[in-house]
Amino acid sequence: xxxxMLHCIECFPFxxxxxxxxxxxxxxxxxxxxxxxxxxxxxxxxxxxxxxxIAFLGRSNVGKSSLINxxxxxxxxxxxxxxxxxxxxxxxxxxxxxxxxxDLPGYGFARVPRNVRASWGExxxxxxxxxxxxxxxxxIVDSRHEPTTLDLQLNEWLIANAKxxxxxxxxxxxxxxxxxxxxxxxxxxxxxxERVIAYSATTGRGRExxxxxxxxxxxxxxx
Numbered sequence: 001x002x003x004x005m006l007h008c009i010e011c012f013p014f015x016x017x018x019x020x021x022x023x024x025x026x027x028x029x030x031x032x033x034x035x036x037x038x039x040x041x042x043x044x045x046x047x048x049x050x051x052x053x054i055a056f057l058g059r060s061n062v063g064k065s066s067l068i069n070x071x072x073x074x075x076x077x078x079x080x081x082x083x084x085x086x087x088x089x090x091x092x093x094x095x096x097x098x099x100x101x102x103d104l105p106g107y108g109f110a111r112v113p114r115n116v117r118a119s120w121g122e123x124x125x126x127x128x129x130x131x132x133x134x135x136x137x138x139x140i141v142d143s144r145h146e147p148t149t150l151d152l153q154l155n156e157w158l159i160a161n162a163k164x165x166x167x168x169x170x171x172x173x174x175x176x177x178x179x180x181x182x183x184x185x186x187x188x189x190x191x192x193x194e195r196v197i198a199y200s201a202t203t204g205r206g207r208e209x210x211x212x213x214x215x216x217x218x219x220x221x222x223x
Contacts, residue, residue, distance in 0.1 A: 028208050028211050028212065028215075029096075029211050029212075029214065029215045031071075031072055031073060031095065031096060032096050033094075033095070033096055033097060034072045034074060034077055034093060034094070034095050034096075035093065035094045036077060036091070036092075036093055037092040037093060037094050037100070038091075038092055039089035039090070039091050039092075040089055040090045040091075040092065041088065041089050041090075043126060043127075043130070046090070046092075046127075046131075047092055047100070050132075050133060051094075051098065051099050051100055051133060051221075052098075052099040052100070052133050052134075052135040052217065052218045052221035053099065053100045053101075053102050053131060053133045053134050053135065054099065054100070054101050054102065054135065054136045054137075054138060054214055054217070054218070055102045055104055055127070055128065055131075055134055055136070055137045055138065056068060056101065056102065056103050056104060056138050056140065057104050057124070057137055057138065057139050057140065057154060058106060058107075058139060058140030058141065058151075059106055059107050059148060059150060059151065060106035060107065061106070062106065062140050062141065062142050062170060063140065063142070063170040063171060063201065064078070064103060064106065064140055065078040065103070066170070066201040067138075067140060067168065067170055067199060067201055068093070068101060068103060069201070070199075070201035070204065070207060071101075071207060071210060071211065071214075072093075072095070072101075077093065078091070078093070078101075078103055088105055089105065090102055090103070090104055090105070090123065090127060091103040098218065099135075099218040099221075100133075102127070104123075104124050104127065105123065105124065107121070107124070107150055107154075125157075128157075128158070128161070128163060129161065133221070134163070135164065135217040135218060135220075135221050136164050136165065136166065136213065136214065136217040137158055137163050137164065137165040137166075138165070138166055138168055138210075139151070139154060139155060139158065139165055139166070139167050139168070139191075140167075140168050140169075140170055141167060141168070141169050141170070141187060141191075142169070142170055142171055143169035143170060143171055143172045143174070143175055143180060143183045143184070143187075143198065144171055144174055144175060144183070146186070146190075147187060147190055147191060151191070152190065152191065155167070155191045155192075155193075159192065164217065166193075166195060166197065166210075166213055167187060167188075167191055167193045167195070167196045167197070168196070168197045168199045168206065168210065169183060169184060169187055169196055169197065169198050169199065170199050170200070170201070171200065172198040172199055172200045172205055172206070173200040173202050173203050173205065180198055184196050184198060197209050197210055
């Protein structure tokens with residue numbers, strides 16, 4: 001049984017070839033409904049109906065909630081905690097009555113007790129490893145900073161376990177074009193990512209490209 005995805009990544013081999021390329025389609029999905037379903041603190045509370053799910057993963061304060069709200073074009077559906085690292089549940093949102101967004105707990109906040117951080121790693125590992133409807137993991141990094149050790153460990157785990165994923169670099173509006181170009185090149189290199197999407201919840205940059213990938217993964221889903 002896998003334990004501590006964020007603490008024991010060396011247990012898994014690294015296979016970049018396990019990833020399948022993501023292609024883009026021309027149309028952009030229209031969001032007609034977005035509903036918060038539940039917060040789940042244990043596996044027995046996960047929704048059981050067979051629909052595709054998109055997981056959002058990233059360290060605390062990286063902008064996960066802002067990214068989700070921006071994609072859905074709503075305010076406040078995904079809540080931003082005033083205390084980073086405070087959210088400990090998996091939060092499920094039903095989109096268009098057809099697929100779900102799943103907001104996983106943020107990781108890497110130093111002030112959170114070690115035993116709590118360990119439980120989050122186990123919760124994330126269980127979800128990512130066991131969820132049959134998981135069609136895409138969106139790993140979020142901050143474009144202004146180097147990916148952290150935990151970012152790299154999570155990325156390697158997703159690759160080693162052949163989980164379709166895309167990397168999104170948030171807060172791209174905070175950088176100059178030259179700074180952003182260098183940042184994206186660095187992220188692509190250290191995370192062995194075929195594509196890194198520059199995203200801004202403020203300007204909407206990257207929204208269309210992200211939706212095209214989500215549309216492809218959810219459309220092709222077979223349970």
